Amino acid sequence: METKLYKKFITLLLAAIITIPVIAQDKTDSIDIFLKDKMLKQQIPGMQVAVIQQGKIVKLSSYGLASIEHNITATNESVFSVNSITKAFVGVAIMQLSEEGKLNVNDPISKYIDSIPENWRAITLKQILSNTSGLPNIIDEEENVLGNGIENEAWRIVKTLQTEFKPGEKFSYNQTGYVILGKIINKLSGIHFTKFIEERQFIVAGMKQTQFGDGRDVIPHYAGAYRKTRIENGIWIRNKGYNNAFINFPVFFRTASGILSTANEMAKWIIALQSGRLLKQKQSIETMWTAAILNNGKVGGFNSLTNGYALGWPTVTRAEHPALGPVGGGRSALFVYPKDDLTVIILTNLMGANPEYLIDEVASYYLPDMHESNGFGLPAAVKKLRTQLIKNGFDKASVVFSTLKKKDPGFTLLEYDLNSWAYKLLEQNKKAEAIAIFQLNVKLYPQSANTYDSLAEILEITDDKQGALKNYKRSLELNPKNTNAAARIKELNNIR
Numbered sequence: 001m002e003t004k005l006y007k008k009f010i011t012l013l014l015a016a017i018i019t020i021p022v023i024a025q026d027k028t029d030s031i032d033i034f035l036k037d038k039m040l041k042q043q044i045p046g047m048q049v050a051v052i053q054q055g056k057i058v059k060l061s062s063y064g065l066a067s068i069e070h071n072i073t074a075t076n077e078s079v080f081s082v083n084s085i086t087k088a089f090v091g092v093a094i095m096q097l098s099e100e101g102k103l104n105v106n107d108p109i110s111k112y113i114d115s116i117p118e119n120w121r122a123i124t125l126k127q128i129l130s131n132t133s134g135l136p137n138i139i140d141e142e143e144n145v146l147g148n149g150i151e152n153e154a155w156r157i158v159k160t161l162q163t164e165f166k167p168g169e170k171f172s173y174n175q176t177g178y179v180i181l182g183k184i185i186n187k188l189s190g191i192h193f194t195k196f197i198e199e200r201q202f203i204v205a206g207m208k209q210t211q212f213g214d215g216r217d218v219i220p221h222y223a224g225a226y227r228k229t230r231i232e233n234g235i236w237i238r239n240k241g242y243n244n245a246f247i248n249f250p251v252f253f254r255t256a257s258g259i260l261s262t263a264n265e266m267a268k269w270i271i272a273l274q275s276g277r278l279l280k281q282k283q284s285i286e287t288m289w290t291a292a293i294l295n296n297g298k299v300g301g302f303n304s305l306t307n308g309y310a311l312g313w314p315t316v317t318r319a320e321h322p323a324l325g326p327v328g329g330g331r332s333a334l335f336v337y338p339k340d341d342l343t344v345i346i347l348t349n350l351m352g353a354n355p356e357y358l359i360d361e362v363a364s365y366y367l368p369d370m371h372e373s374n375g376f377g378l379p380a381a382v383k384k385l386r387t388q389l390i391k392n393g394f395d396k397a398s399v400v401f402s403t404l405k406k407k408d409p410g411f412t413l414l415e416y417d418l419n420s421w422a423y424k425l426l427e428q429n430k431k432a433e434a435i436a437i438f439q440l441n442v443k444l445y446p447q448s449a450n451t452y453d454s455l456a457e458i459l460e461i462t463d464d465k466q467g468a469l470k471n472y473k474r475s476l477e478l479n480p481k482n483t484n485a486a487a488r489i490k491e492l493n494n495i496r
Contacts, residue, residue, distance in 0.1 A: 031365050032061060035346075038358055039064055044350045045242075046074035046223050048263035052343040053366060055275065057267050066223040066349065068242060078223040079209055079260050080347035081247075083328030086259040089197050090181055091129060091312020092273065095284045096200055102188045105129065105287070105311065112184045117159055125184075127167045128177030129311040130292035132300070134169060136161035138176040138253075151252040155179075168292075171300025171309055175256040182255035193255055205272035210261040212254050215246035219260055225331070227351040245351055247329075257328065263345045266334060270343050274336075289324050289338070291315040302327070305356060321363070321370055327356050335359045342366055373428055379417045386421075394436040398443060415445045419454055431462055442471075449479030456488065465492055 031049070039047055046066045051059035066074040097103050103112060109128065110121035120135065127133040138146055138158045147153030158176055165172070185193040194212045202210050213219055225245035229238050249258040261269075272278050279285055291299045291308030299308035299317055306325045308315035316323040316335065323335040333356035334345040344362045346355035360377060364370035370377075375386050388400045404411045418441040425434035438455040445451045456471035469492045476485040 031059065031362055032063070034361060034365075035061075035358065036063060042350070042353055043228070044348050044353045045226055046078065046080075046349045047355075048074065048076065048078065048080065048345075048347045049362065050263035050267040050345040051362070051366070052267050052270055052345075054341050055271055057264070057271075060264055060267070062263075066221070068224075068226065074223060074349075075221075076264055077209070077221050077262065079219055079221045079262055080223045080332060080349060081214075081225060081260050081329060082266065082332045082347065083257045085266075085326040085328040085332055085334065086255065086257050087178060087312040088324075088326040089201055089259060089269075089312075090178060090185075090193075090255045091288050091310070092201060092278055093185055093193065093197055094125065094129065094181065094311065095279055095288050097185065097188050098287075099280055099284055103184070109180060109184070112187065113180060116180075119163055123167050125181070126292065126311065128174075128180060130309045131171055131174050131177065132168050132292050132294060132309070133174060133177050134163045134165040134167050134172070135174050135176040135180075136163060137174055138179055145248075145250055145253055149248060149250040149253070151250065154250075154252075166295075168295045170294060171292075173302070175253070178256040179253060182252060185255070194251070194258075201269065201272075201278055204277055205265070205269045207261065207265040207268055210259065210265050210269075212251075212258045213260050214249040214258060216248060222260070223347075223349040225329075225349055225351060229352060261347075263347050266345045266347070267343070270334070270336060270345075287311065289313055289315070291317055320376070321360075321367065325356060325359075327354075330354050333359060335363065337363060337367075340367055372424060378421060379414070381411060381413050382417050382421050384411070385413060389433075389436075394433040397436045397440040401440060401444070413440075413444060415441060415448055415451060418444070419450065422454065422458075426458060426461075431458065434458055435462070447478060449475045449482055449485075452478065453482060453485055456485070460488065460492070468492060 035047065035049060044064065045068050046064040048062045049059065050057055060076055062074045062076050062078060064074050066072045066078040094103070094105065098105060103125065105126045106124055108122050108124055110116065123133045123135065136158055138154055140146060145154055146157045182193045185196055189196045209221070215225065225247065226242045227245045228242060230243060273285070288311045291310050294300055299315070301307040301309050301314055306314040306316055306327060308317040310324070313324045313326055316325045321337055321340060323337045325333065325335045327333040330352045331350055332347045334343060335356070336343045342363060344359045346359060346362070348355055360370055361372055364372070364376065375383055378386065384404065385401065388404065389397060392400055401413065418437055422434045422437035422441065425437060435458055438451070438458055441451045442455050452471045452475035456468045456475060459471060460468035469489060472485040472489045472492070476482050476489065
């Protein structure tokens with residue numbers, strides 16, 4: 001049962017989201033409505049957004065609460081942790097040293113750092129920057145820095161661990177490499193990497209509030225950090241309410257994660273980068289923003305959205321509106337759309353908010369063909385199906401699929417892709433269309449417990465209790481470990 005404190009928070013959040021003033025800009029109303037709706041659904045306490053178009057900040061807004069416990073409204077001066085977006089700053093720092101002729105990203109790290117295991121010596125700076133090095137990780141399963149955060153001890157321990165794979169073999173997110181990059185920046189610049197980044201990026205871009213720090217530091221206007229999950233015995237467990245997240249980033253670790261900023265100042269940084277004030281040569285940016293190619297000729301990244309990784313910059317590698325997509329802590333993200341001269345920045349104080357999944361839709365208010373409701377982002381096969389369903393009706397989904405399959409025997413719809421699209425339709429309040437796609441998925445994948453579970457969920461939402469019960473039961477038959485289906489069956493039987 002929800003606590004009184006939690007209910008009070010929801011009331012405060014609703015009030016703050018509805019009443020907080022925003023800077024008036026063109027298209028503001030539609031974007032604000034979209035973001036406020038997402039904040040309520042995902043229970044995100046506070047958020048900042050900035051949009052850059054043609055080198056100028058065209059939108060800057062804040063919503064919700066910077067502090068739940070003190071009922072402090074988020075403003076454009078509120079400071080948020082950007083977590084691993086810090087790695088993009090490191091990518092810029094490395095390219096600055098490259099422009100000065102102090103390093104080459106294709107060089108092995110052994111050229112710049114001593115006292116490393118023999119099997120690390122051939123790993124290149126580029127492989128470290130792109131998380132394709134295969135190095136063992138300097139954090140444990142609960143994301144704590146090894147050796148209790150003591151630099152010498154953490155470094156000693158990680159050097160005793162086995163490498164994960166051959167360099168370039170695959171993508172695997174890794175913090176050790178960024179610790180190494182910090183050591184290299186210290187050595188080649190002659191000053192500590194935090195000072196180097198402050199002087200060469202923060203000051204140049206006019207980022208007066210931006211700094212390195214963590215949960216132990218006193219940060220003026222800090223928006224805090226909250227989470228709705230916790231780790232128990234190595235397993236992430238979801239809470240009903242919120243916990244404060246006091247994350248520690250030892251100074252030596254702050255190349256991996258450690259910058260705090262505002263959406264306004266992150267926008268200033270992007271403008272400084274794209275206007276040639278941080279990197280003098282366009283080729284430097286092109287190199288930094290080019291996704292690393294694995295040994296098998298493919299790119300590798302976090303997921304189907306941020307599916308590649310360049311030099312400190314995750315990439316959204318796709319034919320339409322490709323982007324660079326730095327993300328941090330599941331709470332902050334920015335997408336640079338280089339072909340569209342557009343950037344969207346969203347910072348939040350909820351770990352697990354994953355604002356990267358909101359950014360394309362914000363961008364769509366400036367680039368209308370990107371609206372999710374227009375089919376943007378769907379896999380090619382699903383797009384083809386969608387086009388025909390719009391012509392023939394979603395109730396003909398099975399017939400339309402058969403026709404497409406007959407014309408092209410190689411035409412295939414993946415279970416995950418259909419399921420994802422159906423949930424998107426549901427978010428757009430297109431319930432009948434969503435049901436049609438969930439039903440098609442069941443027909444195409446009759447041995448998948450997940451397809452029945454998903455269909456049951458929407459039938460329950462639309463008050464078809466008997467249909468929901470039937471599909472939950474089938475899902476449980478296929479997967480006796482489906483605790484969600486078991487719980488819903490019990491609940492629905494009680495309702496009857």
